[in-house]
Each structure stands twice: as C-alpha cells, then as structure tokens.
Amino acid sequence: MLTPYEKILFAVVAAVSLYLASVTFRRMIRTIMRGQGRLFRDGLPGRVMTGIKALASQNNMIRNRPFVSLAHTAIAWGFILYMAVNLVDVLEGMIPGFAFPGEGAAGQAYRLIVDLMTAAALAGMAALLIRRFIVKSPALDIAPQVQLHPGAADGIRRDSLIVGFFILGHVGFRLLGASFDIAIDGPDPWQPVAALAAGLWTGMEPSYLTFGLHASWWMAIGLVLVFLPWFPYSKHAHLFMGPFNLMTSRDRSSPGAMDDLDFEDETVEQFGAGRITDLDRTHITDAFACIMCNRCQDACPAYATGKELSPAALEVNKRYHLRDHMKSLAKDGDDSEPLLAYAMSESALWACTTCGACTEACPVGNEPMFDILAMRQNQVLMESAFPNELKGAFTGIERNGNPWQMAGDRMEWTETLDFKVPTVAENPDYDVLYWVGCAGAFDPGAKDTARAIATVLHRSGVDFAVLGNDESCTGDLARRAGNEYLYSIAAEGNIETLNASGADRKRIVTGCPHCLHTLKNEYGTLGGRYEVMHHTQLIGDLRNDGKIEVKEEEGTRATYHDPCYLGRHGGEYEAPREALAAARPSLVEMARSRNRSFCCGAGGAQVWKEEEKGREAVSDNRFREARETGADTLAVGCPFCARMMNDANKRAGEPMRVRDIAEIVAESMKA
C-alpha cells in the first residue's frame, strides 16, 4: 500500500522511535533498579499468567466503579486487539498484496471484531474523557489537605488529555483508514461501523480517497511511534507496567505480612525508607504502574475522614518526583530529598491504620501501605521522630511485655470465672493453646471477651491452656508503628516461649486478629510456624462437631464489623458470620463489609496515639454506618475494634450494644 518513499520514511521514523524508546525505557528500568530488594521471578509461568489474567479479564477493575470499569474494559480489550492490528497494518503497508487473514471467513471475522472493538474503544475513551473533563467526576480529585507535587494536578489533567487524544487518534484514524478502504474498494458488510463512516466520502475523487487512506495509516501508526518513547513519562505506562507490577511483586503470606529486616548485618546502615531509593524495587514499580485512578483513596479510612493521607497522592508524588529526577537516578545520581519532603506529610504518615484497603482496591497490585510502613521504620529506627504517645507503648512492650505498661498479673481476668483456666505449666498436654493477648489480659472490655472465650472452650470440653505470665505482646503494634527492632525482640521471645510450650505441635486460638495475623503469618520467617485460629473459627468447628449448641435469640438484629486483620489480612469473612448467625439469625450487613470493610480506626498502632487531625474520627464514621443498618447489636471480633466502637457508641449516646461474637455465643449457649 505504501509508496517506496513512504516505506523509507516509515523505516526512518520507526528506527528513531525505537531508539528513543530504548533510551527512555532503559532510564525507567534503571530507576526501578535503584530500589532495594528485587523484582520477583520465581515461579515465572504462574506470574506471567497472573499478569495476563489481570489484563485480559479486567477482574481487578470490575469490582469497583462498574460503569468506568466497563469503559476501561472496552479500551483495554481494544488495545490488546490493536497489538495484532497494528502489526497487520504495518505489514499490509510495507508488503504489497499482504492481506491478513485473507478474504475468507477468517478475514470476515477479523474485520468484524476489529470494527466493533474499534467502536467500543472509541466510545469507552470518549466516556472517560467526558467523565474527567466535562462531568468532572469528584473521584478524580485529591482533597486540598493532602500534600501533592506542585506539578501533579495540572500534570495529571494534561497527561490524561494527551493519552485520551492519543487513543482517540490512534483508534479513530485506524477506523477512518478502513472507511477510505471501503470507499475505494466498495462496501464491506463485515465492517459496519467503518462502512457507516465511509458514507462521509461519497462522491470524493479517488485521488483524495487514496490520500485519505495513506494519511489515516500514517496517523494511526505514527501516533504509536511518537508516543512510544514518551511512555515512561506518562501514566499511560500503566498498560504494561500494571501487569508487570502484578507479575513481579512479592508473594506474601498475607496481604499485610511485612518482611523482616536484617539487624545482624553490620554493613546495613539504612533501615526503612528515608529516600525513594530506600524503597523496594517493587514499590518503585508501583509508581510507574499507577494510572492515578484514586481507587485506593476511595477505600482509605484516613482519607475518608479528612486526614492528610491519600495513598493515591503518595503514588502520584512518587511518580512525579521520579519523573523530575529519572535521568539522574538512572545514572546512579544521588537523590538526597527525603520522602517526607514530597511524598506525604508527617501527619499523613502517622494517619495510616494499615487496614490494607488500598492494596485490596488497587487494580495493578500497588502496595502504598508498605511504603508507609517503610517510611515509619525510617522515622523510628533512624530518626527517632514519631508521635510521642507511641513511646509509652514501646517502653511498655520492652519492660512489661504489654503496651499498656501494666505490671499486673496476666491471669487476673480468670479470677471471676467459676472454673479454673489452666496454664501450660499446669496442663502441659493441652490440645488447644488459648493466646489471650495483652488486650484480653489487661483491657477491661476485652477481659469480658477473654472470659467468654474461656467459657466457650470450657463448656464445650476443649482441653486448653494459656501461657499466663509467660505470654507477651506479639509486637504487631511495634511493627506497624515502624519499630521493627522491638518487634523482632518481641517475636523471638514469643517464639521461644511458644516452641518450648509445644504450641508448634498444637492449635492456637486467639480472640485478637492482630495477634492472629502476627502469629500465623509473620512469625514463620523467624522460626515460629503455628496453626492459629480465630475464636470464631474454633466455634465453627465446635458447632460442626456438635460440641456446642447455640440458642437462636429472636427479636434482636445484629450487624457485624469485619476486623481488617481477620478479613482483608486474614481472608476470613465467613466464620464470624456463621458463629454470629447461630445466635442472632437476623444479621444485617453494612454497605462496606467483607473485603470492602471500613476500618474501626485502631490498627497500625493508631489506638496507641491521638488520631491525626481531620474532619472526623474513623470510628465515628464506621459507627454511623453500623447504626444506619437499624441493628441493635454491633458484633465485633477484635478487642481493638470493640474498644473503638464502644467509644463511638458512648459518644453517640449508647444507641447500640457492642459485643464480641464470643460473648454473644457464650450468652446463648445452651447450658
């Protein structure tokens, strides 16, 4: 199709484009490689499948924002198809007589699919442009209290406009090309949309039509060649960096399980992330994979309550900083600018509840939560600059083995029970180790829950024991507050105690999802491998075995608040609901439940400090939602959720009853 001059011109333009792209892509890859750790490749076929599946199915998108996701799916599928279409078009242009896949049925099908997908992609892109620039969807804004790179707000708009017109132009000119083809060669029933467009050229001179055909080819293919080197500087890079990110990320034992730091290695001089090159490579990749859709921001409890934190802004700020410094970073240049100078404010850093909603919501597998945790590590381990209230909790764990700084007896909660709770020393042949947790031992509300759990265990004949005063804080709060060193000391101590107690050969049950998550998912790398259950899971087993019978209590309606560390981090949504439904058959769900559950505000060591300034308390926001269900009982499965919801309940004038599921079950057990 192309003239010889055009072919030469194409070869030159393509060569220049590929050369420039090799320069900018290498720059991007070298920048990523400035990070720590590695990009993961183990089990490569599975990883590749993960990426392909995410790209082809668009599953990660469709869970939220259905209409936008539909438009995106049209564009994404269109683009996947266009990878083949562009190749075919280039070959058709360069090789005279080349026609793929011919004129037969295959060709008809190909032309029909391309034609329809072209129309769908154009419609999808138009819809997204209208959403951003005409409807001005507020979901695309980042609130003014959040720190944002000075160039980002305009930059994102400009980038979106360029990408939008690139897609409209690329796909649109391909359509016009097909329409000129029809105008020249005659009607093609297999390209209904192009045929419709061909109507525009009725009566046009053949030379104009040929010019139109060539011009369209050049625009459609030329736009790709122009855009190609620009990809690493555009958020549109997400189309391959998204799947790449999903393919190269760390396999975690849970979505929130953190990596250990090596404190033995004397040559290590940086702990946590002070600067962008201290972040993991996978987390620098996050910034390149981010399309700035703000889905993580939609899910973030800190953002929803007016704090300075937006996980989306974090990725945007990282990306714009990288954009500004990519050339120097790629050449091993020094980047001395602290992350806290541009990525987020200190208040934002300490506003994160580590609920994991951001990582759950992100379609491209970004983990903003882990950047926050790494930055907290830098603040605690390197700078010793963190909210003052946390010092008390740290000192408590160090000296008293609990963050409350309580020097008391960890068995005191058992004194009002009418049966004896045995310690491991008293009952070394136990079947189940009940890990009470610091809350169960010291928090007045959680002691009631601990007694309820012990009662359920006792009445259903479970042979159990507790560690008593040998139990100590798991270190979850220290770890989530950035004090990895204290966590490692706490963890090693507990692992020694647990293994000496034979807990590694038994089952552990706990009422605290934070203890559960740490014992089950984080101690493994330090030599503590345990089978750990939440009390509601054990209740489920006991009911299945007919060990306990629960009376249904009619006339009360309960709603259930998913604890982040049992739900999103622990993957358990059903056991608590089943245990609760046995006693309270009329369970009403909150709008945000299961993997979309909204945090109570306690996690990530928040409960040990003042809440960062914002519009409202996270707990009030969640409690309001619970109340709107019309339920009279708010069932919880975590002592910290219980405390936050109890406080919110008190502030609201106690319209609800806040109870742990263990208490509800214990109350309604048939004696």
Add this chain to the structure above:
Amino acid sequence: MNIIALVKQTPDTAQLSASMDGLRLSAEGGPRIVNPWDEYTLETAIQAREEHGGKVTALCLGPPEAADALKTALAMGVDEAILVSDPAMADSDSLTSARILVAAIRKIGRFDLIVGGRAAIDGNTAATAVQVAALLGVPLISYVADIGSLDPEHRTISAVRLLEKARETVTSRLPALITVVKEINEPRYPSLIGIRKAARASIPVWGCNDLELDASTVGAGASGVDWKTELPTTREANVEMIDGGPEDAARTLVDRLMEEKVI
C-alpha cells in the same frame, strides 16, 4: 561545651517484686532501668550539646550491671560513658557516693555544666547531686524546668526552677550543676543506629585505684547512713463499678467517697 550527665540505674519501681532485695540492685532483683529522672538529664545534656557543640560524658556509679544504663545513654546520643564501679563502693550513702563521683569528675577534667535528675526513684534522697555541687564548689540550680539561656562564651546559664507555687529564674556563672524535673523536655527514644553504636562502644570502668581512693573511704563502712527498705505489702482492694450516665455516676461516686470518709 563539656557536659557531664549524672546517671543512675534503678529498679523499675513499677515492677517491684518480693524477689527483689529491698530496693538495692541485685542481679535477680527484677528489671532495672535508667532512673526515669535521668532520662531528662540525658536529654537536657544532649540538647545542650546539639545547640552549643562540645561533648557529653555520662557518668554512672553502680554495680557492673549498671553499664546497661550507660548503653541506653550512649544509644540516646551521649559521646562517652564512664562507669564507676568497685565492690568496695557497694552501699555507699549519698554523701559517700558524691565523694566518689567528684573524684571521677576531677579525673574527667574540665567541665562547663553538670546535669543530674531531681532524684533517683529508688533512694529518693535528692541529695547526691546537691552534695556533688557542694564538694566541687560550683553553683547549684535545682528543679530546673527550663533552660532560658546557656551562653558558653560569656560563661553564664539562666534557668527556670519549678517551685511548688512559683517559677523562679536563676542566673549563674558556669561551670554549674543543675538538676532537672520532667517538665524540662521529652526524652528521645533511642534510634536503632544509636543502639548499634552503643552496642559497639566500650565503657571504661573506674574503680578505687583509678580514682586514687582508699577503699576504706568508700562503701557501707565509710557511710554515716544505713537504711532498710520494706516493700509495700499488697493490700486488698475492692473494685466497685459505678453505672449510669456521667452525672449520675459522679453523684454516686461523691456519695460513696463521703461514705468511706475519703472526702
């Protein structure tokens, strides 16, 4: 500026247990900590150095285990730590302790400012630092809640003392000794880098020979004061939960307190 921080290791009085040998430090005597007032001492000294340059030396008198307290001091950021320890010095009273500390301070040499805590939580005499000042013949400003100005060039210090019902600003020449109260600052939490530096640091131990002290002039034998401590016996406490709204609960609480003749 050369600053000396006086640090003591004490039992964690929040965790007194019957297994402890009174309030004396012993290996099995429960957890031992940096005297909480001395955390403020260390923070004061470190902040002064951060502002005016120079060097902070932490000085501790105690058994060999007290080196742990100096590790904490090093982790917080002091430049040097010296442990004064000798079996002969055991059970020195405050005046004898002050004499030993003064010998150590003279061995350290030049100093511009000595900082101590208002008291140690175990003996609670609040006397040792005062006696050190007296023996050295330097001015003392006690109960300091704020250092208004510290001027190494003109060799003056102006500090605010926290008195029971007033605040008193005292100006003195340097060298001087100050004792601090917890209102003065917020002690820092040692960073991991600090902890690692402290773990690598060697802490010199000075005994009677190093300080050229005759063993007969130190320890229990040379002390005019002897003491005996009894740990509080646990008292039976009744817990009574008061239900009701804030106003009702407050009213009930007042009634109950009056019934019990507490008020």
